[in-house]
Amino acid sequence: MVKRLSAEVESEARRLVAQGYSYRAVARMVGCSAHGVVNVVARARERRTSWMPSPQRLSLAEREEIRAGVVAGKSFTAIAAELRRSVSTVSREVGSNGGRAQYRAWQAHCRAEQQARRPKTFKLDRQPLVEVVTAWLEELWSPREIAGRLRLEFPHDPMMQVSHETIYQSLFVQGRGELRRELARCLRSGRAQRRPRPKVATGQGKIPDMVMISERPAEIEDRAVPGHWEGDLIIGKNGKSAIGTLVERSTRFVMLLHLPNGRSAEEVDAAMRAAITTLPGQLVRSITWDQGKEMSDHAKFTVATGVQIYFCEPHSPWQRGSNENTNGLLRQYLPKSTDLSVHTAEDLARIANSLNNRPRETLGFLKPAEKLAELLALTP
Numbered sequence: 201m202v203k204r205l206s207a208e209v210e211s212e213a214r215r216l217v218a219q220g221y222s223y224r225a226v227a228r229m230v231g232c233s234a235h236g237v238v239n240v241v242a243r244a245r246e247r248r249t250s251w252m253p254s255p256q257r258l259s260l261a262e263r264e265e266i267r268a269g270v271v272a273g274k275s276f277t278a279i280a281a282e283l284r285r286s287v288s289t290v291s292r293e294v295g296s297n298g299g300r301a302q303y304r305a306w307q308a309h310c311r312a313e314q315q316a317r318r319p320k321t322f323k324l325d326r327q328p329l330v331e332v333v334t335a336w337l338e339e340l341w342s343p344r345e346i347a348g349r350l351r352l353e354f355p356h357d358p359m360m361q362v363s364h365e366t367i368y369q370s371l372f373v374q375g376r377g378e379l380r381r382e383l384a385r386c387l388r389s390g391r392a393q394r395r396p397r398p399k400v401a402t403g404q405g406k407i408p409d410m411v412m413i414s415e416r417p418a419e420i421e422d423r424a425v426p427g428h429w430e431g432d433l434i435i436g437k438n439g440k441s442a443i444g445t446l447v448e449r450s451t452r453f454v455m456l457l458h459l460p461n462g463r464s465a466e467e468v469d470a471a472m473r474a475a476i477t478t479l480p481g482q483l484v485r486s487i488t489w490d491q492g493k494e495m496s497d498h499a500k501f502t503v504a505t506g507v508q509i510y511f512c513e514p515h516s517p518w519q520r521g522s523n524e525n526t527n528g529l530l531r532q533y534l535p536k537s538t539d540l541s542v543h544t545a546e547d548l549a550r551i552a553n554s555l556n557n558r559p560r561e562t563l564g565f566l567k568p569a570e571k572l573a574e575l576l577a578l579t580p
Contacts, residue, residue: 205232210240217241223268234272238264242305251313258285258293258312263305266290270300324370329360333367340532341558343367348565407491409499410511413519420486420510423450426575427485430523431472433463433494434530436540442494443540443548444471445530446487447523451571452563454526454555456548460541465496473505483575486510488520529555 205213209230216226217237227234242261253259258266262283269279276294280287294300297308324330329350336346343364354360419425428449433442444457455478457471476484488510489495498509512519533551534540543551556572559565 205230205236205240213237213240214244222271224272234268235265238268251316253312253316257316258289258309260305260309263293263309266293267303267305270294270303324362324366326359329362332360333362337367339554339558340529344561345559345565348561349559352559352565407493407496407498407511410491411508413488413510413512416486416488416510420449420488425485426450427483429484429487430520431487431489432520432523432527433459433468433492434527434534434540435463436534437537441540443530443534443543444468445523445527446472446475447526448483448568448572449522451568451575452522452526452560453568453572454552456530456552458543458545458548463494465494468494469497469501472501476505476507480576488512488523490517490520526555529558 213230223234223237226237242264276290280290294303347364350361420428429446431446442463446455455475486508517524556569
């Protein structure tokens, strides 16, 4: 323990520190240890703040000792041992307050006090952040997509960034923040509360001459080469209508197949052929599909187009993960148990355009349209 100095010595030490002398220099001048000077300065500063941190938090005196140790060139391990704190505590404290070169005990203590204050100001009480979040929710973007896109568009403005969990809390907790609770309908689930999503198993028919996903080349698995697609149908009310979906694996670019005359193998084959003719040949290399009867003509399709069809194992939707995720997003535009035949080709083009201009977490919150444009720009 450091012996308490007299009032006169403490006053002289404070005066010398205020003049810019180091703690070690002051200690030599007044005839005490450097830790003694640290404690003198800490007590003086603690008298200027009413905040008394709990024992689990660093005190101002401890921060002064950290500062003294940093100035002396000590390692974090040595400083932590003197304080009887963990090394990670000292490392985080210095790292979050400017590092060794800029660490200042008083500023760090004031920052800790500010962060400890409750209740905290809710970010979504602030404009224009709430306006941007509301607009993107109305475009059916998910909270995670919004949070990621905010970091991408406002990288140097913390006041325009918010976590996806904060957005969810605004929607799920009554009266929290400025977001309107009716915006919960814009979430993919359409619910204003969280609950587990049930799993539904569906039966599959046998298709002759299938080439299984296990035979798919490695270049498709790692998404390194563009032009490999995943496909499926989403079914309307009572199974009487359907829309086809195609998702490019590397860019998540979406194409929707208009099926006004039903989902027979002939109709799906014709719709897929029409869709792929709108793309450059290097962007259509293969399609991976579920084992649905609508793909009974897969061999004819491959012969006519040169595009190989691969089939997933039964009850294995994760083998078409990009397509499954996209189908979930589509249900915001095309809800379950509704008649899908009412949607025209123009309607589907508009919905696909909306999805392709929606940021995706897996793309670093770029949009599929942006990612596809990059690929096309690189194509010779």
